[in-house]
Amino acid sequence: MPTTDPTLTFRPATRDDLPAIVALLANDPLGAQRENHVLPLPRSYEDAFAAIDRDPNNELVVVDTPEHRVAGVLQLTRIPHITYQGGWRAQIEGVRVASALRSSGIGRQLFLWAIERARAAGCHLVQLTSDKARPDAIRFYEGLGFRASHEGMKLHLDRPVRD
Known part of the structure; x- marks a missing residue:
């Protein structure tokens, strides 16, 4: 497993990091x-942060550089499943x-850290979704070894469902 850059600090996000x-x-x-x-931020962000913070299967993680506090962020969620013989998987979002700082290697280091964190927690796979309008992000994820093995779908609940 590649090691992460020692000048980067990976840490749980705090309430003060939210803005x-x-x-x-x-x-x-x-x-x-x-x-x-x-x-001030809308209350919905505060509420979401509080819910993530108290859930032991959720981590909102930031990366700091020596020059830049909160240089990057991701949310890592561990999800239990009946499939894969009751295996756990990790979902990366946000x-x-x-x-x-894009294209400086920080995103790659953030992912390597998150993947190792998921492995250490006993997850058997890491999954993510990416909007099709983000081809650069998709190439980045593919470069890390992620494969578009499934067709993902989403249903926005704030929009009408078709009959």
Whole structure:
């Protein structure tokens, strides 16, 4: 297993990191459409952070560099399943690296850290989804060894369901 860069610090996000995390999530074309980065932050972000923070199977993780606090973020969720003989899997969501630091290797290091964390927790696989409008992200994930082995679908519950 490749080791991570010793100049990077991977740590659980704190409540004080929340504005920086939302700013990262909002800083791309898709995130700008769905996030609400205003100060003070909407209560929904506080509530979500509190729920993640108290759930032992969820981790909201940030990476700091010597020059940049909250240089990146991801959420790692461990999920028990009946399939794979009662195996656990890890889901990675909400991945962002500060725009000025993209292509610097921080995203790769963040993923290597998360994959090792999932392995250490006994997960048998790591899964993620990526919007098809993000071809660069998809190439990045493929470069880490992820494969589009399944067709993923989502149903937004705030929209009408077709008859």
